[in-house]
Amino acid sequence: MGFLVFITRNLLGRPARTMLTVLGLGVGISAVILLIGVSWGFERSMSAIYSSRGIDIIVVRAGVSDQLSSNLDAGMIDQLRTVPDVVEVAPSLMDAVSFEEANLTSVLANGWEPGGLLIRNLRMIEGRPLEKGDTRAVMLGRVLALNLKKSVSDELVIAGEKFKVIGIFESDSLFESGGLIIPLAELQHMMGREGKVTGFVIITKPEVDPHTVGKAVEAKISGVAAIPSQNYVQNNVQIKLSRAMAGATIGVALMLGSIGLLNTMAMAVTERTGEIGLLRALGWKRKRIIVLLMGEAATLGILGVMVGALMSWIGMRGIMLSPTSRGFIDPKLPPSAFLVGLAMGIGLSVLGGLYPAIRASRLEPTEALRHD
Amino acid sequence: MTDPGTSTPTLLRGESLVKTYPDGDVRALRGVTLEISEGEFVAITGPSGCGKSTLLHLMGGLDRPTSGEIAFRGESLNRLDVDRFRAQHLGFVFQSFYLIPTLTASQNVQVPMFEASWPRTERNHRAMRILEEVGLAHRANHLPKRLSVGERQRVAIARALANEPILLLADEPTGNLDSTTQREVLDLLARIRTERRLTMMIVTHSGEVAAAADREIRLKDGLIVQ
Numbered sequence: 001m002g003f004l005v006f007i008t009r010n011l012l013g014r015p016a017r018t019m020l021t022v023l024g025l026g027v028g029i030s031a032v033i034l035l036i037g038v039s040w041g042f043e044r045s046m047s048a049i050y051s052s053r054g055i056d057i058i059v060v061r062a063g064v065s066d067q068l069s070s071n072l073d074a075g076m077i078d079q080l081r082t083v084p085d086v087v088e089v090a091p092s093l094m095d096a097v098s099f100e101e102a103n104l105t106s107v108l109a110n111g112w113e114p115g116g117l118l119i120r121n122l123r124m125i126e127g128r129p130l131e132k133g134d135t136r137a138v139m140l141g142r143v144l145a146l147n148l149k150k151s152v153s154d155e156l157v158i159a160g161e162k163f164k165v166i167g168i169f170e171s172d173s174l175f176e177s178g179g180l181i182i183p184l185a186e187l188q189h190m191m192g193r194e195g196k197v198t199g200f201v202i203i204t205k206p207e208v209d210p211h212t213v214g215k216a217v218e219a220k221i222s223g224v225a226a227i228p229s230q231n232y233v234q235n236n237v238q239i240k241l242s243r244a245m246a247g248a249t250i251g252v253a254l255m256l257g258s259i260g261l262l263n264t265m266a267m268a269v270t271e272r273t274g275e276i277g278l279l280r281a282l283g284w285k286r287k288r289i290i291v292l293l294m295g296e297a298a299t300l301g302i303l304g305v306m307v308g309a310l311m312s313w314i315g316m317r318g319i320m321l322s323p324t325s326r327g328f329i330d331p332k333l334p335p336s337a338f339l340v341g342l343a344m345g346i347g348l349s350v351l352g353g354l355y356p357a358i359r360a361s362r363l364e365p366t367e368a369l370r371h372d
Numbered sequence: 373m374t375d376p377g378t379s380t381p382t383l384l385r386g387e388s389l390v391k392t393y394p395d396g397d398v399r400a401l402r403g404v405t406l407e408i409s410e411g412e413f414v415a416i417t418g419p420s421g422c423g424k425s426t427l428l429h430l431m432g433g434l435d436r437p438t439s440g441e442i443a444f445r446g447e448s449l450n451r452l453d454v455d456r457f458r459a460q461h462l463g464f465v466f467q468s469f470y471l472i473p474t475l476t477a478s479q480n481v482q483v484p485m486f487e488a489s490w491p492r493t494e495r496n497h498r499a500m501r502i503l504e505e506v507g508l509a510h511r512a513n514h515l516p517k518r519l520s521v522g523e524r525q526r527v528a529i530a531r532a533l534a535n536e537p538i539l540l541l542a543d544e545p546t547g548n549l550d551s552t553t554q555r556e557v558l559d560l561l562a563r564i565r566t567e568r569r570l571t572m573m574i575v576t577h578s579g580e581v582a583a584a585a586d587r588e589i590r591l592k593d594g595l596i597v598q
């Protein structure tokens with residue numbers, strides 16, 4: 001008999017408790033994996049929007065928490081172009097539209113200039129990009145096209161107006177591949193925001209520091225914030241919120257998980273005081289008692305990670321059934337989220353197992369045997 | 373410690389052993405000195421509560437005396453690694469067996485082997501051989517609850533032999549058995565003792581066992597009575 005057999009025997013000897021503990025750990029770990037997965041996916045989607053096009057600076061109204069609520073004069077573009085080291089500027093109007101018939105709410109609608117830098121760098125998978133002179137034409141992201149079951153030259157009603165699908169594009173960002181693009185002027189008109197945009201994107205000369213250029217923009221134009229795209233993503237309220245939520249979940253899950261494991265292991269020690277005394281009487285060293293109980297805790301932790309991974313996978317399927325999340329949440333959980341889950345399982349085993357294990361190892365053989 | 377003239381050197385020696393239990397301030401042993409020679413079979417008798425178990429636990433390094441000293445082959449247990457002493461040289465048999473209910477007979481026998489240097493792959497085989505020795509090879513894969521009371525005690529004896537001890541301590545090993553089973557277990561212990569040349573201390577109420585022993589040590593109120 002190997003030591004592992006001994007450990008598993010102990011756990012199998014109390015199947016109900018073992019199962020409940022593993023299940024409890026699994027719930028906590030899966031919550032963490034899911035939230036981290038979603039939160040990181042969200043962040044990746046955000047930064048992909050800018051990094052894939054070489055965008056260096058985002059200009060929005062100073063003090064607004066997110067781009068959708070920013071409001072700037074489209075005419076500001078001429079001033080921006082005159083800032084030193086600015087190579088190219090593009091305006092953008094963002095809004096959310098819904099497609100009730102497809103059960104999709106809050107689909108990101110981008111108003112961009114046909115032929116502009118934002119559209120130029122899109123990866124087309126079908127049809128063509130918007131060109132100057134296009135009217136009532138829409139480009140769909142791949143995921144949105146799938147969700148709406150539309151392809152090139154189909155008709156699509158957006159906010160009560162008829163559009164023709166002219167192209168389908170791919171994007172590393174789910175915000176974009178789950179959204180649509182129409183000419184800026186048309187979105188402005190539809191939303192009653194003529195002459196207004198939510199922001200600008202700037203490409204600078206490659207050798208300059210975007211921070212410096214940003215400062216120059218802010219000095220020249222009052223009331224705007226010109227944020228390097230790296231910082232923009234990091235400081236985005238939604239990203240901060242999703243990070244804080246993931247952090248809080250990890251904290252709560254760690255606490256509940258370690259209390260659960262602590263409780264199980266403490267019970268195991270109390271119940272088995274006699275057995276531990278016997279092992280000591282048979283010559284087992286204190287160290288081996290610690291290894292035994294930590295081994296049991298670790299086994300529970302690893303089983304918890306496995307159950308948690310499975311539950312988070314199932315949970316993700318569940319989330320994808322909901323129309324609001326579809327297209328906004330990346331259904332692929334990053335492997336690193338599972339690594340965090342694994343680290344959590346190990347951390348919990350140590351946290352919850354160590355104290356009972358040390359307490360057990362301190363038992364003297366006779367004092368323990370007297371319990372029977 | 374050993375007298376150079378004697379052919380049987382002292383294996384275990386207890387010197388002025390006092391044991392006071394803190395709760396209730398019980399003085400279980402009040403100054404006991406005894407020597408056990410190598411190969412000797414000693415019976416410890418006396419009324420219930422006179423300190424027999426306490427003495428056996430001290431001699432086996434399961435507990436420490438409040439004062440006094442125990443020496444194994446002349447070396448004080450205070451200076452020895454007691455866990456190792458128990459694992460290597462000592463087999464202990466308890467009145468209520470203390471088998472682990474979730475382990476089979478063979479696995480129970482293997483429990484002490486974790487602290488010995490036998491290769492992992494040999495543990496099974498060794499357990500089998502010892503179970504054969506106590507006549508339970510055919511029960512090797514049974515859980516304790518499926519064994520008779522006498523069989524359980526024989527598994528416990530096999531476990532005490534797991535690491536080839538030279539000293540076997542048994543605390544009323546037949547206290548929970550009926551008279552026929554008691555007979556069998558005592559015969560087994562006697563046979564093992566001769567075959568393995570064990571030194572043996574048995575706490576017992578049985579006059580029969582006491583008579584079979586080389587020597588009887590009688591305790592009363594924590595003292596040896598002559």
Ligand SMILES: Nc1ncnc2c1ncn2[C@@H]1O[C@H](COP(=O)(O)OP(=O)(O)O)[C@@H](O)[C@H]1O
Pocket residue numbers: 367370393394395396398399400418419420421422423424425426427
């Ligand atoms: N762990 C303990 N704590 C307190 N008192 C104990 C403990 N173990 C034994 N005693 C007491 O010490 C005395 C001797 O006990 P023990 O050695 O078990 O006697 P015996 O084995 O001869 O019946 C008894 O009065 C018993 O109640």
Ligand SMILES: [Mg+2]
Pocket residue numbers: 424425426543
């Ligand atoms: Mg007793």
